[in-house]
Structure formats: structure tokens, C-alpha cells
Amino acid sequence: MARKISYRQAINEALVQEMERDENVIVLGEDNAGGEGAPGERDAWGGVLGVTKGLYERFPGRVLDTPISESAFVGAAIGAATAGKRPVVELMFIDFMGVCFDQIYNQAAKFRYMFGGNAITPVVIRTMYGAGLRAAAQHSQALYSVFTHIPGLKVVLPATPYDAKGLLIQAIRDNDPVIFCEHKALYDTVGDVPVESYAIPFGEASIVRSGGDVSIVALGRMVAVASEAATELAGAGVDAEVIDLRTTSPMDTDTVLESVEKTGRLVVVDEAPPRCNIATDVAALVASQGFEHLQAPVQMVTAPHTPVPFSAALEDLYIPDPSRVVAAVKLAMEKGS
Amino acid sequence: MSDTLEHRSAEPAELSADQLLDAYRRMRTIRAFEDRVHEEFATGDIPGFVHLYAGEEASAVGICMHLDDGDTIASTHRGHGHCIAKGVDPKPMMAEIFGRRTGTCHGKGGSMHIADLSKGMLGANGIVGAGAPLACGRALAAKLAGNGEVCVVFFGDGASNQGTTLEALNLASVWQLPVIFVAENNGYAETTASSWSVAADNIADRADGFGMPGVIVDGFDFFAVWEVAREAVTRARRGDGPTLMEVKLTRYYGHFEGDQQTYRGDEVERARRDFDCLKWFRTRVTTNGMLDAAALDTIDAEAAALIDDAVAEARSAPLPGREDLETDVYATY
Ligand SMILES: Cc1ncc(C[n+]2csc(CCOP(=O)(O)OP(=O)(O)O)c2C)c(N)n1
Numbered sequence: 172m173a174r175k176i177s178y179r180q181a182i183n184e185a186l187v188q189e190m191e192r193d194e195n196v197i198v199l200g201e202d203n204a205g206g207e208g209a210p211g212e213r214d215a216w217g218g219v220l221g222v223t224k225g226l227y228e229r230f231p232g233r234v235l236d237t238p239i240s241e242s243a244f245v246g247a248a249i250g251a252a253t254a255g256k257r258p259v260v261e262l263m264f265i266d267f268m269g270v271c272f273d274q275i276y277n278q279a280a281k282f283r284y285m286f287g288g289n290a291i292t293p294v295v296i297r298t299m300y301g302a303g304l305r306a307a308a309q310h311s312q313a314l315y316s317v318f319t320h321i322p323g324l325k326v327v328l329p330a331t332p333y334d335a336k337g338l339l340i341q342a343i344r345d346n347d348p349v350i351f352c353e354h355k356a357l358y359d360t361v362g363d364v365p366v367e368s369y370a371i372p373f374g375e376a377s378i379v380r381s382g383g384d385v386s387i388v389a390l391g392r393m394v395a396v397a398s399e400a401a402t403e404l405a406g407a408g409v410d411a412e413v414i415d416l417r418t419t420s421p422m423d424t425d426t427v428l429e430s431v432e433k434t435g436r437l438v439v440v441d442e443a444p445p446r447c448n449i450a451t452d453v454a455a456l457v458a459s460q461g462f463e464h465l466q467a468p469v470q471m472v473t474a475p476h477t478p479v480p481f482s483a484a485l486e487d488l489y490i491p492d493p494s495r496v497v498a499a500v501k502l503a504m505e506k507g508s
Numbered sequence: 509m510s511d512t513l514e515h516r517s518a519e520p521a522e523l524s525a526d527q528l529l530d531a532y533r534r535m536r537t538i539r540a541f542e543d544r545v546h547e548e549f550a551t552g553d554i555p556g557f558v559h560l561y562a563g564e565e566a567s568a569v570g571i572c573m574h575l576d577d578g579d580t581i582a583s584t585h586r587g588h589g590h591c592i593a594k595g596v597d598p599k600p601m602m603a604e605i606f607g608r609r610t611g612t613c614h615g616k617g618g619s620m621h622i623a624d625l626s627k628g629m630l631g632a633n634g635i636v637g638a639g640a641p642l643a644c645g646r647a648l649a650a651k652l653a654g655n656g657e658v659c660v661v662f663f664g665d666g667a668s669n670q671g672t673t674l675e676a677l678n679l680a681s682v683w684q685l686p687v688i689f690v691a692e693n694n695g696y697a698e699t700t701a702s703s704w705s706v707a708a709d710n711i712a713d714r715a716d717g718f719g720m721p722g723v724i725v726d727g728f729d730f731f732a733v734w735e736v737a738r739e740a741v742t743r744a745r746r747g748d749g750p751t752l753m754e755v756k757l758t759r760y761y762g763h764f765e766g767d768q769q770t771y772r773g774d775e776v777e778r779a780r781r782d783f784d785c786l787k788w789f790r791t792r793v794t795t796n797g798m799l800d801a802a803a804l805d806t807i808d809a810e811a812a813a814l815i816d817d818a819v820a821e822a823r824s825a826p827l828p829g830r831e832d833l834e835t836d837v838y839a840t841y
Pocket residue numbers: 201239241263267270559584585586634635636637663664665666667668694696697698763
């Protein structure tokens with residue numbers, strides 16, 4: 172049975188259901204409950220945006236607040252994972268990866284391969300990314316491409332409440348380290364989510380809208396932007412297919428290539444800056460493996476190559492919006508045969 | 509080798525009347541600025557995350573009173589007070605918070621990144637614990653230049669647990685850098701009590717492990733902060749290396765604007781009533797006859813008027829536009 176809940180609630184529900192199912196699942200992070208050592212309410216925040224609220228009461232001893240020591244506690248989550256726990260550790264903003272990156276990319280990411288297949292590291296790092304909340308240069312970045320670059324990490328970007336729940340459940344059950352990227356502007360979006368537990372396999376893109384004229388590949392919050400553009404384009408007689416990658420590592424290359432084979436045109440929408448991002452990665456994939464199907468140059472809609480500006484006036488220009496996607500699609504439609 | 513001292517408080521008479529007026533003006537301006545940002549935020553016209561410094565004024569001002577233009581400070585996400593104490597003009601600060609082109613950073617930084625390099629204010633910072641290593645670099649440059657300049661890094665109790673801060677403390681001591689580490693312990697990092705997150709009894713106790721003096725200071729008492737900072741700054745200028753000051757104080761508002769603060773006790777009411785740094789300053793300088801109340805009242809009125817103007821100007825200032833999006837970069841694609 173499905174009912175409408177928010178992206179935030181969907182993540183919370185996935186955590187509850189997995190914590191109920193498996194006592195090895197623990198949750199830790201800064202203020203994930205809140206009020207530790209303080210005179211007032213415990214579970215005061217449930218995470219800075221309330222995503223883990225209620226877990227503290229429900230699962231005594233399994234929700235840990237931490238000092239502001241990301242290297243130590245993200246590293247500790249990784250260490251606990253090697254001991255059979257399934258920690259879900261929160262790196263509050265993806266921008267803070269800099270203070271704990273070694274534990275993630277030199278340690279967690281490498282154990283499985285470097286130790287000859289003898290290690291598993293079932294840790295989930297939940298982290299919030301993306302622009303739109305006027306949170307400025309150090310709290311707004313879309314850094315998932317950096318993690319995608321590292322062999323050994325799985326990188327997940329749910330675009331809907333349904334995917335948030337199913338992908339997080341999969342992430343917790345998965346035996347590899349997963350970077351679970353939540354877009355901060357999506358928490359209040361609402362969608363149909365089944366009550367029961369379900370896992371969405373990694374590496375399966377979702378075709379959000381099927382169409383025959385052009386393939387628009389998007390991820391995270393950009394899926395909604397691409398869909399809005401597709402609706403507008405439909406009014407102008409262009410039938411766009413919208414693909415949500417859902418996971419950038421592993422990436423579902425087949426779905427992308429099959430779509431381009433059908434449409435002959437590709438637009439990629441990525442909230443990250445334009446260099447070495449997911450858009451360039453998808454463009455390279457299609458250029459190298461689907462070149463014969465392309466009827467026009469690939470168009471990429473991305474943020475500019477700048478830090479994220481604070482002022483609303485600038486940030487709104489920074490984030491790719493439907494009008495830019497529509498313009499890119501029109502370019503793709505004009506060029507070529 | 510370290511001495512964790514009970515705080516001493518200077519006598520107001522150690523400062524000239526002009527210095528006292530200057531200190532009061534800086535503290536009052538910070539309070540007026542922050543109280544007003546609190547109100548303006550509630551209108552919905554200030555975007556983003558805003559962390560207010562009200563209640564903590566004696567720390568920034570007691571320390572920055574000892575700094576010259578060449579000296580620098582590294583700040584935190586709660587940086588407005590540090591800016592004003594270091595002489596940054598509140599008008600472009602307010603404009604920055606409103607995201608205007610006339611702001612200190614032309615609207616690109618916002619509250620969490622206000623900076624005025626011309627005043628030696630190296631920037632508020634969105635990354636907890638990022639200031640201390642940068643301060644070491646500033647201090648290293650001063651030491652190599654032999655110019656007697658010092659760098660002060662402000663950081664919170666929460667930031668005192670960050671590896672960057674702890675590494676910087678060690679480095680500063682190893683290199684005998686002219687850095688003053690100011691741990692502003694306001695009892696909380698977001699909702700988490702420092703009595704829990706800091707494993708030592710006091711942050712200053714850690715100084716021992718880094719081979720530098722550690723001093724605990726009453727952050728409600730301007731004269732106590734001023735006194736301890738005088739010694740730390742003098743020591744740094746002399747080439748005798750860093751000091752760790754732990755300033756104990758209370759923030760009057762939430763962690764950020766919008767925080768419901770259900771984790772707190774009644775410490776804010778008590779602090780406002782019994783130890784408020786502005787009230788305490790006023791009492792001390794008027795009872796000993798250094799200043800009369802009317803002079804302080806005038807400053808109150810002038811600070812209020814300044815902030816009124818700052819808000820009015822910020823609200824009517826132009827927003828940045830498309831032509832500003834891709835400036836201050838070396839390449840566009
Ligand atoms: C590296 C990093 N981790 C976490 C945060 C989120 N955060 C912002 S302020 C804050 C609490 C800081 O507490 P403290 O250092 O005591 O300073 P205060 O807010 O009390 O002034 C936290 C956890 C951050 N900005 N950067």
C-alpha cells in the first residue's frame with residue numbers, strides 16, 4: 172500500500188525499517204538526535220533538517236551524537252562496518268567531505284580490492300548536497316562527481332521520495348561503502364511511497380518519461396528540472412525521454428545508450444560545475460559507445476565553473492533551470508539531420 | 509609548562525576614557541547589529557543560514573582592542589561580531605547579509621563568508637575548524653617578515669574537537685608562531701553541550717598537551733578578556749609563541765535563526781539579567797567614575813541610528829546580476 176509522504180519521511184522510514192530488521196544498523200552523526208549533555212530536550216533536532224528525528228527514542232543506544240570530528244566519527248563508522256555493523260553515518264553537508272576524505276577514499280573505498288577481496292565495508296554515508304537554499308559557497312556544492320571518480324565507492328542520488336526509501340534500504344543492505352546524496356531542496360517534496368519495505372537495485376536508471384525525439388539524462392534534483400522542461404517541450408511538439416540515473420556508481424550505461432539509439436540526440440543535465448562532472452561522463456560514454464546513433468552534438472546543461480554564490484539573484488542564475496534545458500534541447504533538435 | 513589561570517580582570521582605569529568609549533561602541537554596535545538582523549530575518553527577507561553573536565561581544569572586542577590594522581583575525585560561521593570588533597563597516601556587512609552588490613563580498617559570500625581583508629578580517633567561515641590552520645599561515649608569514657604582526661583565530665567549543673584545530677595548535681607551538689587561539693565556549697555546538705563533547709574539563713586544559721599557556725576567561729567581563737588578551741598578544745608579538753584562551757560565554761539566540769532551542773535551559777535569561785557584558789561594562793565604568801552614563805547613552809543612540817541606516821541602505825541597494833555571476837574567476841567554460 173502506498174501513501175504520500177515526503178522525501179524526508181521516506182528516508183526516516185527506511186532507517187526505521189532497516190533498524191527494526193537488523194540490529195547491526197546504527198545511526199551516528201552530529202546532532203542526529205541532538206541535546207546530548209544539554210539541560211533541555213533530547214532528540215532536539217533529529218539532524219539539522221530533522222531527517223533522523225524519532226530514531227533516538229525508538230532505538231535506544233543505536234543513535235549516537237558525535238563531537239564535530241568528522242575524520243574520527245566517519246572513520247569510526249567505517250571501522251565499525253569492517254566489524255559487522257551496518258552504520259549509517261551522516262556527513263551533514265557534502266561540502267564537509269574535505270575534513271574526512273582520507274577515511275572515505277583511501278580507506279573505505281579500497282579495502283575490498285586492496286585486501287584481495289577479503290574485506291567488506293557495509294557503511295552508508297548519508298550527506299546533503301546541492302544549491303537552492305542560499306547556503307552559500309561552502310554549504311551548497313554538488314560534489315557527487317568527486318565520489319563517483321573513486322573506484323570502490325557506490326554513489327546514489329535519489330530524486331523522489333520513492334527512490335529515497337528504496338535506494339537507502341538497498342544502501343544499508345549493500346556490502347560496499349555507499350555515498351547516499353540527499354538534495355536539501357528535495358526534503359519537503361512529496362510522493363507515493365509504499366508502506367512496506369523494498370530495495371531498489373543499484374545501477375538501474377529509471378525512465379521517468381519516455382519519448383522518441385531526444386534523450387534528457389538527469390540526476391538528483393535535476394530530474395524534476397528535466398521533467399518540467401520535457402512537459403514544456405511536449406507543448407512545442409518535441410517528445411523528450413527523461414532518464415534519471417539514480418546511481419552514478421554503478422552507472423546504468425545500457426539504458427542511456429539504448430535511449431540515444433532510439434532518439435539520436437542527447438542532453439545531459441547536471442547541477443555540478445561543467446568540468447569532470449556526470450554530464451561530461453555521460454557525454455563521453457555516448458561519444459565513445461554510441462557515436463553512430465548521434466545525429467547532433469551532445470548538449471550539457473550544468474552550473475557555471477564557479478563556487479556557488481550566496482545572493483538569491485545569483486544563485487537562481489547558477490542552478491540549471493527548465494528554460495536552459497529547453498534551450499539546450501532546441502539546439503540539439505536544430506543541429507544535425 | 510602551561511599555566512591554566514583563574515581569570516583576572518583589569519581595572520577600567522588601565523584604559524583611557526577614549527579606549528573605554530571605543531570598546532563600548534564596538535560592543536554596542538555588535539549588539540544592535542545582531543538584534544536587528546534577528547528581527548530582519550523574521551521578515552523573511554534575509555536568505556540562508558544566519559548565526560548571531562549577541563551575548564558574546566566582550567570576547568571579540570576585548571581581544572580586538574589589542575590589534576592593529578596589520579594584525580589579522582580568522583573567524584567562524586558566527587562572524588558578525590568579529591568583523592565589527594575588527595573595524596569592518598557595518599553597512600556593507602548588512603548589505604552582504606541581504607545579498608546586495610554593495611556588500612563586503614558583492615553578495616557572493618553572505619553572512620557565513622563576510623570578509624574585509626583591508627581590515628585584517630580574513631573571513632567568517634562555513635567550515636567548523638577551518639580557521640586555525642589558516643591563522644598559522646598568517647602568523648608564519650608575520651614571523652618570516654619579522655613585522656611583529658599577530659593573528660587571532662576565533663573558534664567554538666565544537667570546533668575545538670576538530671582535527672584541524674588540534675593539528676594547528678601543535679604546529680603553532682612547534683613553530684612558535686604569533687597566534688592567539690581563542691576558544692569561544694558558549695556551551696553548545698548546535699544542540700550538543702560542550703560539557704559532553706569536550707572530553708577535558710576545560711578546552712584550555714588542552715594547552716598543556718600542546719606546550720603553550722592555556723587561560724580560562726570570563727567572557728561576560730570585557731575587562732577580563734582584555735587583560736588576558738593583552739598578555740597573549742604581547743607574548744605573541746615578542747616572539748614567545750601561541751596562547752590558548754578559553755572564553756566562557758553564552759549565545760543569546762539560537763544556533764542559527766529559526767532554531768527552536770528546546771535543548772537549552774534557562775541560561776539565556778540568567779545571563780541577560782545577571783551577567784550581560786554591556787550592562788556589566790556600564791556598571792563598572794560608571795561606578796568608578798571613568799565615564800558618565802550620558803556618554804554611553806549617546807553611543808547607544810548612535811549605534812541604533814547606524815544600524816537603521818545600514819538596513820535601509822541594504823534594502824534599497826541593487827542586487828548583483830548576470831554580469832556578476834562569472835566574475836572573480838580565471839576561466840569560464
Ligand atoms: C566541518 C563542519 N562540520 C559541521 C558543520 C556544521 N556546523 C556548523 S556550526 C556547528 C556548531 C559549531 O559549534 P561551535 O564550534 O561551538 O560554535 P558555535 O556555533 O557555538 O559558535 C556545526 C556542527 C560545519 N559547518 N562544518
